[in-house]
Amino acid sequence: MPTDMKTAALNCREAADAVAALSSSAKRDLLVAMAERIEASVPMILDANALDMRLAEQRGIGSAMLDRLRLDAERIAGIAHGLRTVASLPDPVGQVTRSDTRPNGILVEKVRVPLGVVAMIYEARPNVTVDAAALCLKAGNGVILRGGSEAIHSNRALAGLLQQSLVEAGVPAAALTLIDDLRRETMVELLQLNDIVDLAIPRGGEGLIRFVAEHARVPVIKHYKGVCHLYVDRDADLEHALALLIDGKVSRPSACNALETLLVHADVAETFLAAAGAALSSHQVEMRGCARTRQILDRIAPASDEDFAVEYLDLVIAIRVVDDCDAAIAHIRRHGSDHTEVIVTQDKQAADAFVAALRSAVVMVNASSRFSDGGELGLGAEIGISTTRLHAYGPMGIEALTIERYVLHGSGQVRHALPQVQSGDG
Known part of the structure; x- marks a missing residue:
């Protein structure tokens, strides 16, 4: 990954165009290929996670975060299953959510399109690396992943596998960009890129979410504590x-x-x-x-x-x-x-x-x-649970990673006809 955050984000934005151009069947095949690659790489993933667990225990990380960090064969199988479930969901991109013909004959439609580039900022949970990637890619987006230091080896292993499948599908690996530089300054730089990043989603402790909300210039959907x-x-x-x-x-x-x-x-x-x-x-x-x-x-x-x-x-x-x-x-x-x-x-x-x-x-x-979980609610997986009252509220699946725009079909209608200019005789 480029050391410059802006360059990395620009590369992801360019790669997002390639994701948006994929057909529904191509996106489905891509996610299935990712699931198969993860299933074939369980020992490598477990080794990376074991290293994270040892380092986390040495740092005195609490039991709740250790549980979120821990992977085993069953949880990895669940990650692969989540990929396949997202792959099988209807493609939201291109869905017409409203169609109305106006009295002047113009057909007005609202159509789902990808958001663009989503920055996912999270702690501890390695499964979020895969869930966020699956949902963003299915919705036609690029994704920038900034996980926590406690899960860096697990996240590198999982993201590397997913990037291999992207490249095999003809999509630049930058469509899924994992941030290796975990300094707070780098996160702030990412959150300031409002001309490149379309949405930031923090997922973790209340302190992380408040930090993101306070420093972001990009739109933020917050997932505060679950009381x-x-x-x-x-x-x-x-x-x-x-x-x-x-x-x-x-x-x-x-x-x-x-x-x-x-x-x-x-x-x-x-x-x-x-x-x-x-x-x-x-x-x-x-x-x-x-x-x-x-x-x-x-x-x-x-x-x-x-x-x-x-x-x-x-x-x-x-x-x-x-x-x-x-x-x-x-x-x-x-x-x-x-x-x-x-x-x-x-x-x-x-x-x-x-x-x-x-x-x-x-x-x-x-x-x-x-x-109260995206998978249980039929979303396949979730990128988070929004407690921010914006276009997405509650568990967020692929539809929450698209936006609706208006598309109009006319036949030459004008709103205001200009007066006819009278030509002179001379």
Whole structure:
């Protein structure tokens, strides 16, 4: 990669034109070839990841980030599967999303086209290298990848494999540009290239996202922390609620769609919290509760007001007893991060009120917060979960990496006819 950031970005922009020119079948074949190359290179990828893991452990990196960093054969198989899934999705480029003939006979269409160059800035997760590349390329874009130092060897291995497939398909390797220079100054330079880079998407800790937002001149779609809530209503099926709680908190606590707060209606608090406390304890989950919660679960730590705004990304959960659905909504509005909220209830009126009152990117009724994921929502994969209210909100798939432009078809219509000039006799 060129050492000059602007040169690297310009090379990616030029290569993006080659990606945009690919047919739907060519893009599909390219992503399938990438999946096959990854499947054939598992030992090499694992070796690179093992080096990252050793260095991360020596640096004292926390368990949540270590889990995000770790690759194994199953996770690599999942990465390849994600490539194939994205490959099989309908091509959004060229889709006509509106068609209307005006009274003057002009046909007005809105058509999806690629964004251009997407800068993906992320931490820890090597799978993001592949997911971001797959989605950007499928949508006809070039992509600049700036991962974290903790995953540099894994990212180099994966990006190198993907670039080999690009070159074999006749596309310049620069269409997928991995930034090796991980200094903050280089990131700032990238974020200032508003005449080259069309969109920046930061994905990682809150500090990284704020840094990107504060220094960027390019448009930014932010993925802030995931303070996800589960509210157990008075009319909840408590067996279902317990299953959703354990799945949401325990199945992968380092994920941004993991539960961080449990809210329980006062009418069912004693019954539900007794079962929930035992189940959470059996999974070594640390509980922090409000005063009413600690009257039922007296051995847990008290929860401060700040505890209810924390994205723990670990086996820790904050618990509050609330008087009703309105109180649960008020709590989420105060402490939430607009990521994912869940209500468990058999009362349709309560469910409808919960959904209508909250503006979070994903709101669920009687389903685990862990379904707040691009793959689970049929997007194939996700480049991130937007908590910024722009053209994309929530899990972002390939359509979110395109924009809609107007294309008009006329037959010589003019808006204002010019007056006829009268010629003289002489």
